Amino acid sequence: MMSDTAVLDIQGLIGGYSLNRPVLHDISFQVGSGEMVGLIGLNGAGKSTTMKHILGLMHPQKGDIRVKGKKREEDAGTYHGALAFVPESPLLYDEMTVREHLEFTARAYGVDRQDYEERADRLSRIFRMQDKMDSLSTHLSKGMRQKVMIMCAFVARPSLYIIDEPFLGLDPLGIRSLLDFMVELKEGGSSILLSSHILSTIENYCDRFIVLHQGRVIAQGTLEDIAAQAGRPGLPLEELFYTLVQGRD
Numbered sequence: 001m002m003s004d005t006a007v008l009d010i011q012g013l014i015g016g017y018s019l020n021r022p023v024l025h026d027i028s029f030q031v032g033s034g035e036m037v038g039l040i041g042l043n044g045a046g047k048s049t050t051m052k053h054i055l056g057l058m059h060p061q062k063g064d065i066r067v068k069g070k071k072r073e074e075d076a077g078t079y080h081g082a083l084a085f086v087p088e089s090p091l092l093y094d095e096m097t098v099r100e101h102l103e104f105t106a107r108a109y110g111v112d113r114q115d116y117e118e119r120a121d122r123l124s125r126i127f128r129m130q131d132k133m134d135s136l137s138t139h140l141s142k143g144m145r146q147k148v149m150i151m152c153a154f155v156a157r158p159s160l161y162i163i164d165e166p167f168l169g170l171d172p173l174g175i176r177s178l179l180d181f182m183v184e185l186k187e188g189g190s191s192i193l194l195s196s197h198i199l200s201t202i203e204n205y206c207d208r209f210i211v212l213h214q215g216r217v218i219a220q221g222t223l224e225d226i227a228a229q230a231g232r233p234g235l236p237l238e239e240l241f242y243t244l245v246q247g248r249d
C-alpha cells in the first residue's frame with residue numbers, strides 16, 4: 001500500500017535494547033504524504049521504542065526504515081532533515097528563553113528569518129505564549145514547557161513530525177490548538193506519526209491507526225478497518241482497542 005509515496009516506510013523492523021531480547025517484533029507500517037497516523041498501545045507496547053528507531057537513536061536488529069525513500073545510512077542529511085520530534089517529556093535548556101529555543105531550532109533546520117518570525121509570532125499566539133517568549137524555560141509551568149517543545153517542532157517545516165504523547169500537561173485550549181494546528185499541517189501536506197493514550201481525542205483526527213501490542217502490530221488501518229479487524233463495526237476507538245488487546249497477555 002502506497003509504498004511509492006510513503007514518507008515513512010518501516011518494513012520488518014526487529015529492534016530493542018539488547019540483542020537477545022528484542023522489544024519490537026517484525027513491525028511494518030507506512031505513513032503517507034499528508035497523513036496523520038495514530039500509534040496506539042498499552043504502556044510498554046513499544047511506541048517510544050519504535051519512535052527511537054525512526055529517529056535513529058536506536059539501530060534496527062533487522063528490517064528497514066526509510067524516510068522519503070532513504071535509509072539513514074544512505075543519506076543521513078535527507079533523512080534527518082525530513083524529521084521533527086516532539087518528545088513525551090520536555091527537554092529544554094534552563095538558561096535559554098522560549099524565543100531562543102525557537103531561534104535555535106529554526107537555525108538548525110535552515111528556516112529563513114522572515115519565515116521564522118512569522119511562524120514564531122503565530123505559534124506564540126496559537127499556544128497563548130506571547131507574554132512568555134522572553135522567559136527562561138526554567139520559569140515556565142509544565143504545560144508551558146511542553147508547548148515550547150511543540151512550538152520548536154512546528155517552527156521547522158519537515159515532511160514528517162514524530163509526536164510522542166503530546167497532550168499530557170496541556171490545558172483544554174492547548175489540546176485544541178495543537179489538534180487544529182496538526183490538521184493545518186496535514187492539509188499543507190505534512191505527515192504526522194502521533195502516539196497517545198487519549199484515544200477519544202485522536203479518534204476523529206487520525207486518518208489511520210497502528211495498534212501495537214507487546215511489540216507487534218496487531219491491527220492497522222482506518223477506524224473502519226480497525227473495527228472490522230476487531231469484529232465490532234461502529235464502535236469507538238477505545239472500545240475497539242480494548243477488544244483487540246483484551247485477553248492477549
Ligand SMILES: Nc1ncnc2c1ncn2[C@@H]1O[C@H](COP(=O)(O)OP(=O)(O)OP(=O)(O)O)[C@@H](O)[C@H]1O
Pocket residue numbers: 017023041042043044045046047048049050
Ligand atoms: N532504556 C530501556 N532499556 C531497556 N528496556 C527498555 C528501555 N526503555 C523501554 N524498555 C522496554 O521496552 C518495552 C517497550 O517500551 P516503550 O517505552 O517503547 O513503550 P511505550 O509503548 O512507549 O509505553 P508508554 O505508553 O508507557 O510510554 C518495555 O518492555 C520497556 O520495559
